[in-house]
Amino acid sequence: MRSVNKQVRRVDVLIVGGGPVGLLTAFQLAKFGHSRSIAIIEKHPKSSQDQYGRAITLYPRSSEILDQLGLADELAQECFACRNTVSYDKAGKVVAGRGWYFMENMKDTQWDFALVLRQKYQEEIFRRSLRELGVDLETPVELIQAHVDESVPQGGYKITAVTKNGITGEEETIMCKYLVGADGGRSFVRRTLDIPFDGSTTEDKWVRIDGIIETNMPKPRVYGSIESPTHGNVLWAALDHGATRIGFAFTAERQNAYPEFNEAAAVAEAIESVKPFSLQVKQVDWFTIYSVGQRVARKFFTKDCVILAGDASHTHSSGAAQGMNTGIHDASNLGWKLSMVLDGLTPPSLLDTYESERLPNVQKLINYDKDISRLMTMQLPIGWKGGKNADPNEILGNVMEKASTFTSGLSIAFDLNVLNVKGSFESSSKPAPVSPGQRGPDVQLQKPGTREGTRLHKEAPNNARFHVVVFAGEPDYTSTSLKSFSDSLEGSKVFSNARLPISWLTIPAKSAPSAFELLGIMPFGKVFYDEKQTAHNRYGVDIKRGGVMVLRPDGWVGTSTGLTDGAVVELEVYFKSVLLINS
Template sequence: MGSTNQSFRHLDVLIVGGGPVGLVTAFQLAKFGHANSIAIIEKHPKSTQDQYGRAITLYPRSTEILDQLDLADDLAQECFACRSTVSYDKDGNEVQGRGWYFMENMKDTQWDFALVLRQKYQEEIFRQRLKAFGVSLEAPVELTDIEIAESMPANGYRVTATVEDGLTGEISTIKCKYLIGADGGRSFVRQKLEIPFEGNTTEDKWVRIDGIVECDMPKTRVYGAIESPTHGNVLWAALDHGATRIGFAYTAERQKGYKEFNEAAAVAEAIQSVKPFNLKFKQVDWYTVYSVGQRIAKSFFTSDCVLLAGDACHTHSSGAAQGMNTGMHDSVNLGWKLSMVLKKLAPPLLLHTYESERLPNVQKLINYDKDISRLMTMRLPIGWKGDPAADPNEILGVVMEEASTFTSGLSIAYEENAINIKGSFSSGTVKSQVVAGQRGPDVELQKPGTREITRLHKQTPNVAKFHLIVFAGEPEYTSKSLHAFTAAVEHSSLFSRTGLPVAWITIPAVSGPSAVEVLGVMPLGKVLYDEKHTAHQRYSIDVKHGAVVVLRPDGWAGTITTLGAEAVDELTEYFSAILSIAE
């Protein structure tokens, strides 16, 4: 990769913004084989970017998708793994089932906790992992102009970007096929292209302060809430490296006490916010005061060449701690699609599913956030039809519980489209059926020979390939349909093509000393045993019939077919609609 000292260069992708969203997007593209044709720039020098503060929490689904990119283990090494919560009323009495209580019930995942690691440390990890592919964050380098050649065909060099080196002042030009704006809520990319940012910013101000503290609160190494009559629903979050974050509403009444808001003011207000408990700061790492707003960009994908991700296309309060999580979901939804288009494995139209899938989920988050942010400032939601004298703290607990599976990310789903097709499989009246567009659940499996325990997500890493999971059931019942399916695959013109971005796994519902003997046929891909039937049951697949589950590269289910020869025709139709398959 070239440097900004060059006056001119061609790239496939220029990523603007060196935060977690930009870094993880760059990491994916590098991992998927594009390291020599991408660049990531950041206008702030690293010394500024390395400050403490900002986002801290990754919820289970975010960690799962980072795990499938082989990033989560590094984060877990440094994180504070939070599985405990607490809520205290204004008198310091513990109250049950309020605030962050839902965090204690995040099930159906190996990552059943809040991974708390300050953005500073996450970015360091992402930068190092990106650097291993030969790609370094270029900073301070600022994007100063964008021109789009509308007449250029899709997947051509439509974008001309002008950038300025913050150290030398040198101006250089980058022609690229795609520009990704991951440059935050004040996104230059979004503003330059005049993409409307719809929504509003309230007058509410919130404070966040991080540091090393001493407090006589009974439970401190938790995700907690203190129901303060003066500072709203106060956030108490145990952080990595022994630190703590305190967050609270900075009301107009409290603002009257200060000519300017500085560190001393932040500390004084934090001490007041946790009353009746006593608090002492041994060290302050970071603090901020900010206004709450909820906004969504009119378009996440414009001119067939510019994509927005993270805060550049949606902002909201930190009330439900969703900022970085939403950005991770954007990034991972986009990464494999862009890679396939760049490799000409899929047509550029695939990129349109990025906005159609992500935007409704962002809107859903913002709808929740509007209620949560008001309740955290001790006000009932707009349009509240319940008891006008209701306790906002109690209602907040209800709302956060209702939103819990969405907040954890485990219920985030995408509507039916070209890559989410219902398929022929049906499990009748079983309610837990996994359908196209839903997360593919992680399940425990056993490796042949050693019978070592593994997980499906570990065996389906995100390498920009679809995973075809053959749930082979019990061969005593499924032998005929499995033989017919494998024979049809062998004679398929689609699956015999080289370079097809698919990988196979076969999962019988029995085990034995020889996988081939167990199945009675040469398996497709690697074999993993499900002798306890837990995987078949979680996917609602009858062990007497079996099924074929297509998992998208990002881990969501693409389609599910019945097991048999006809499934190959169905799968051929599915992939023909997605991929650029030349005869």
């Protein structure tokens, strides 16, 4: 006889899935003030899920996102920071410019390396950080029913969910305004809402094995590849805590040699895959065999209340090591938007931009992944128009180089929409190095007084607030414009609203003992010096004219204006279209 808890719990948001995407979504909502109105559940006991394997690599933009949430420093304490790569041909000779070589050229960021830390350790940090904000992961708790009452208006308790405790068997009814499915590729949320999962799964099998090894490979503590004639383009990745991951294609021919694929088989194949190098596996932490599938959910946001993120909304191979990165980008895009909607600061329609911004980038990744996963199994891309005898390893190097800035996340951008609006800003360089919808670059700055170094991302964290950055240029040239901007801002009814989720920063292109005396006016918010003018140059701001950049909470540029008489009006128009403002 099943146990049923008849008491109904009400929360604003129910998050299903206790992996990195669910944890980061919950962490943001809790950090932004919603710790008492959210719940996060995971059907597997975390002790059984805390294996060493699965995702391992964070690329620079993902690290930047976590840095702006205050999580990256702790990850960096435990990680293997990978800045070096190597590729070997089938004879064990180094081949330049192939495989993961692009990792050595990830510039324009403080996080100019691959942050390698197994998912087990990342999740431990995320869970602890979430618990410190007053939210516990409820596990083992499984979602077994979810119904949407479409007669209830958006923002009401549209969803009735039923959960089941995996230990006691007790069922609980939870009513919520929003349901976030971060429950993996076999997502119950996606399936129970009948959201199609378009795409296909190949017959190719891949193996991943982690552990402590000994080898005669000349450069073992790097991200590397071995161009094996029997196992495809073999992944060799130095991991945290002295471990190593080996990954390879597992052909049908080789599969036939094993009645059962167990740890011994994984070890035997790993040894074969890295030839001509020797390999001794001292300890196996984790291994898996899996098929590659590229699939995308038809909708990421449906019925005005159900949201899919991470593998629940898209799956692909691990060929480009993008799984966790893509999920982090989903969570980052969603967290602040959902928080602002719950706070009544923005219209609910803002959530539509989650799908419109993330879906094109997911599709772009999958298009790359289709080619990468085939090339890693020594197959030419579908529709290949080159020679039939082309070397897949050489083509793979070209594809990964072409995709490098997208893979690093630093070039991921969004189309113009209500959040990304082309303004009146005219760059001092053509084309402008930074435009609305693009990532706001991290730049070095100096604090007043102490002159100690800091970075824009540190001073413009993701706290569910927009950051208006006034590049004041050289005040000898811009003083009149700054005074006019200041006067207009003082007289603005919009910006007199203290409830607006907006912070201000002022960045002059020189330093002085007193920011007030330097500018001739009170600074807008905090002031930071750009004495070497690297920040102005990176954002394309003429030091004789200045400019204003609006950074979204997630660090992408929302709009940009000139430092002119009409700048405040332009900013008012932008924020009135995004925020619910009474003026």
